[in-house]
Structures are given as structure tokens and as C-alpha cells.
Amino acid sequence: MHSGLYPSNEDIINEKEFEEAAIKLTHVLSELMIRHGESDPLSRLLSDFTTNSKDLSYFPTPDGVTKLISALLGEEKLNSGNKHSMYEPTAGSGAIILQRMEDHFYANQHLDNPLEGVSILTEDISDLMCNSLFLQLVHKLQYLSSLAGRQVFPDQVRIASVDVLSRKKGRVYYEMSKYQ
Secondary structure (H helix, E strand, O other), X not given: OOOOOOOOXXXXXXXXXXXXXXXXXHHHHHHHHHHOOOOOHHHHHHHHHOOOOOOOOOOOOOHHHHHHHHHHHOOEEOOOOOOEEEEEOOOOOOHHHHHHXXXXXXXXXXXXXXXXXXXXXXXXOOHXXXXXHHHHHHHHHHHHHHHHOOOOOOOEEEEEEEOOOOOOEEEEEEEEEOOO
């Protein structure tokens, strides 16, 4: 690792090569998430390429376990009519919450907006995981909208980096709500 204290004799990262690789990766990930409906491709990427670092090791929830947990959890109905709440305190890159959102979409696809009345709150201790979840959530919403042939969007989404035990807030916070 280079500290930056002394100038390097050579480029550690070739900016042009990095940019070209990042653009290709972006296109591949978008293709997987939007055209093929893949919910959590970043989990495979992160688990394959971060295992050598203690701080970045990532162990994703397998697809079968994700679907089972989603089916077992269902939704929390709120007292106010057709409102549904989905909470995930250790969301990681979003496999379980994205599956729950997709399950809700399919169960309600006969409605104008199958995600109407849904509030999603996710938390994770890792800023990287929160950013990954946000990226994948945006792509999942695009995918579901393309399936429905119209814009679908939950009433509210909050993604926050938080230590769920101490409640110490991290640096990442996303909040989206449906335009009224």
C-alpha cells in the first residue's frame, strides 16, 4: 500500500485502464440487473474479490436462503389500511430486502403501482454495503417497472449506515419517497 508520503516512481493505478474496466463492469452489472432481473450481482463480486481483507470480507446470503427468509418474513402490515413495512437491520448489499420487494411486486402486480403503500427501511454497519444496496435497489426498480410496463415505486425507502447495536450513525444515508 502506498502512503502518498513519498512520490511513487510509477503509477499504481493506470487511470485510463481503470476507467475502461469500470465502464465495462457498469454495463455488465446493468445488463444483469435490468434485463435479467438479477437482484444481487454485487454480492458475488464482493465475495470473490474482498476475501483477503479482514475489513472487507463479505459473505453473501445464498439465493435459496434469501428466498426462504423472504417467504418466512412476509410483510409487516401497519394499522393504517394497505400499508406495508419492510425492515432489514443487517441488509448487506440487499439480497433479502430486494427479494421481499420483488415478492410483494408479484403478489400485487394487478394494481396500478404494485409497490404502493410499501415502506422499506434498511440498515447496515458498512458504508460500502449501503451504497451497494442503493445501486441495486435503483436497478431493481427499473427492472420491475419494465415488467409492469409502468413506473412502480414504494412509498418510502431509507437506507442508512448504522451500527445496529450502538446506534452510532455512519456516513451514508439515502432517503427516497414517492412524489405526491
